[in-house]
Amino acid sequence: MADDKTVYMTEEGLEELKEELHRLRTEERSRIADEIAEARAKGDLSENAEYDAAKEEQGKLEARIAEIEDTIARARIVDESTVDDSKAYILSKVTVENVDTGDEQMFTLVSEQEADVSEGKISIESPIGQGLLGQEEGDEVEIDVPAGTVHFKITDISR
Template sequence: MGAVSYYTKEGLNKLKEELNNLKDVERLRVSQAIAEARDKGDLSENAEYDAAKEAQGLLEMKISKLEDTLATARLVDESQLDTSKVLVLSTVKIKNKSNGTEITYTLVSENEADIKTGKISVNSPIGKGILGKSVGEVAEVNVPSGIIQLEILEISR
């Protein structure tokens, strides 16, 4: 069993929908593909059957992984979170001290991370670097291009 992961209501619902889709829709589709391939005759020389069975194995593995993730998932009540320091689900405005760039990120679990929408994982280098910091503090973050200094300008939910 994996470590506990914290999710927003939206993120948790998305995981549940994906699991239901895999179980209710994809399982049926793969079963039908296996049945069709089996109907074509000799299984020892049937590439379609082998491919369908392999797809079934991969699907079951994905379902199992999602079930494990959901078993350790915890819903976070954003209204109860402290805004004096950066935590999971904090929306943080930071300033890169070397070039003056300001950017806003929301720290989320690894499965909810989406850089296009400004959601970064708490396990990313920046996420780890700013976690636990307060407004006005400067975090030194080790990123692939070297060490950058990020000043915490604002924390909200």
């Protein structure tokens, strides 16, 4: 899963990842170790569903820890003051008008790790993020999304 692609993040997003990593390494590892010990104490491991579940959870935890460590190792903080706001780049707030419906939406372009659609933060790796990257105010773009094609006009770009 690991690759050598740089991950651009905000300082806040990187701090959140570091906090999650610390919590997983301390609290979660300890909790799962306790569950495994408790299940082991119940005897025969060959038919011990609690033991199997705890070991599976441990595997998922270690995979997530490795994923976060890899992301942190590849992370580069984006200095917002250097972002050109005449074009849509990472950390840009892009206001678009859906040409077909007249609806207006604002998206903040962020790294995949910081994406949260409920907050309007979309990944630069997503179809909409890819379609908006490098565009300027006034540009019209057609973007293929799972539900079909959307036609946006970019009405504003800011930081």
